[in-house]
Amino acid sequence: MIQLKNFSLITPYAEMFWQGTLVTIFLALFTVVIGFCLALILALMRMSNLRPLRFLGIDADGHQREQGTLAVLSRFNPLAFIATAYVEIIRSTPVLVQIFIIYYGVFGIIDLPSFQLFGFIRFERFFPGVVALGMNSGAYLCEIIRSGIQSIDSGQTEAARSLGLSQGQNMRYIILPQAIKNILPAIANEFVVIIKESAVTYTIGVQDIMSAVNVVKGSAYVIVEPLLVATAIYFCLCFPTSKIIAYIERRMSRGDRR
Numbered sequence: 001m002i003q004l005k006n007f008s009l010i011t012p013y014a015e016m017f018w019q020g021t022l023v024t025i026f027l028a029l030f031t032v033v034i035g036f037c038l039a040l041i042l043a044l045m046r047m048s049n050l051r052p053l054r055f056l057g058i059d060a061d062g063h064q065r066e067q068g069t070l071a072v073l074s075r076f077n078p079l080a081f082i083a084t085a086y087v088e089i090i091r092s093t094p095v096l097v098q099i100f101i102i103y104y105g106v107f108g109i110i111d112l113p114s115f116q117l118f119g120f121i122r123f124e125r126f127f128p129g130v131v132a133l134g135m136n137s138g139a140y141l142c143e144i145i146r147s148g149i150q151s152i153d154s155g156q157t158e159a160a161r162s163l164g165l166s167q168g169q170n171m172r173y174i175i176l177p178q179a180i181k182n183i184l185p186a187i188a189n190e191f192v193v194i195i196k197e198s199a200v201t202y203t204i205g206v207q208d209i210m211s212a213v214n215v216v217k218g219s220a221y222v223i224v225e226p227l228l229v230a231t232a233i234y235f236c237l238c239f240p241t242s243k244i245i246a247y248i249e250r251r252m253s254r255g256d257r258r
Contacts, residue, residue: 002224002225003225006220006222006224007225009216009220009222009225010216010225010226013216013220013226016207016212016216017209017229017230019207020207020209020233021209021233021237022118023120023121023126023206023207023208023209023211024199024208024209024237025237027126027130027133027194027198027201027206028194028195028198029191031130031133031137031194031198032191032194034130034131034133034134034135034137035133035134035135035136035137035138035140035141035190035194036138036145036187038135038137038138038141039137039139039141039144039145040145042083042138042142043142043143043149044171045082046080046083046084046087046142046146047146048077048079049077050078050080051074052076052078053073053074053076056070056071056073056074057070058074087139087142090135090136090139091139091140095133095197096203098132098135098136099128099129099132099133099200099204100203100204102128102131102132102135103132103204106128106131107124107127107128107131112124112127112128122206122207125204125205125207126206128204129198129201133194133197133198133201136197137190137194140190141190144183144186144190145179145183147183148186149175149179152174152178152179156175156178157170157174157175184248185245185248185249188245189242191241192245195234195237195241196234196238202214209230209233212230213229213230
């Protein structure tokens with residue numbers, strides 16, 4: 001049952017909630033950066049045309065095989081296979097399980113330096129949380145980036161080739177700038193999603209907002225009131241951000257209509 005007097009018990013932990021809010025924001029920022037870099041690599045891997053066994057698709061008469069095991073092997077793209085497998089596995093498993101695997105399975109055998117960022121963020125807890133969230137976000141952003149790249153008219157690629165640009169130059173100077181503009185609202189929305197999903201990192205000791213709730217629950221023996229405070233903080237973080245994203249999206253679409 002909610003009691004107003006219980007909110008006074010939360011007051012001594014105001015600084016902890018403030019620090020948890022900063023940790024949540026830092027988690028989201030670093031996760032988006034890591035996730036975007038990983039997603040860009042994965043998207044390029046999925047769109048690559050590397051087929052090392054292409055020669056198996058040619059028969060003795062020099063004709064292209066249409067069926068059979070050799071025809072299938074000739075179309076095998078190892079980069080696309082690895083990227084697709086990664087994306088499907090990450091998107092098909094809970095983020096909490098991924099965080100536990102990264103923290104206990106990977107960083108459990110890696111001795112991270114123990115120090116505090118900004119005086120209150122424990123690096124040995126924060127860094128595995130960022131890595132796990134970044135790997136999860138990269139799988140979702142990969143599809144966003146890939147769809148953004150594929151939305152660019154193929155005629156621009158042909159025009160770039162006629163001007164003598166290489167595939168890399170075409171992707172860097174022509175395709176990616178336009179694709180990023182198209183997918184920027186989706187990337188920003190991913191930032192809002194990460195703010196909410198970062199709550200699960202308290203399970204590995206990251207001092208985020210939910211960690212502050214856990215401390216209040218164990219010290220003041222109240223649970224609903226600190227959860228309401230955490231809800232208000234998440235709302236104050238996500239709602240204005242989503243409105244800013246919507247505003248930017250409207251401004252960008254207005255420029256496209258001119």
